[in-house]
Amino acid sequence: RLEETGHVVSSWDMEGSGPARRHYTLTPSGEEHLCEWMAVLERLSFSLARFAADVKSVVTGSVPETAG
């Protein structure tokens, strides 16, 4: 549960028709946690792109743009 980690808080929305709905809000620590994961995702995506470019360069026999 994200609430137990303090990343999300919830409240009951009594307005409107129909049953009460639960309303979730990110806390500051939740926003920070999300940003950290997005940074992980970005690094992963860059690694994937570099891997794909490297495989293509090996197959086509061309020289890759960057080493390492």
Added chain:
Amino acid sequence: RLEETGHVVSSWDMEGSGPARRHYTLTPSGEEHLCEWMAVLERLSFSLARFAADVKSVVTGSVPETAG
């Protein structure tokens, strides 16, 4: 089996000590197929990076660099 699609051919390597080893080689159609998948992977990685950047900009409240 990749061999059934014509993307890979195999042969037996009888050299060296120990049992014969199977040797696999990409065919031209296999190389083309691999390059197509690497292009898919690159597009996916760019989508992931853009998604991560968009989430971060929403959380931090800053303006994203590019729209669309």
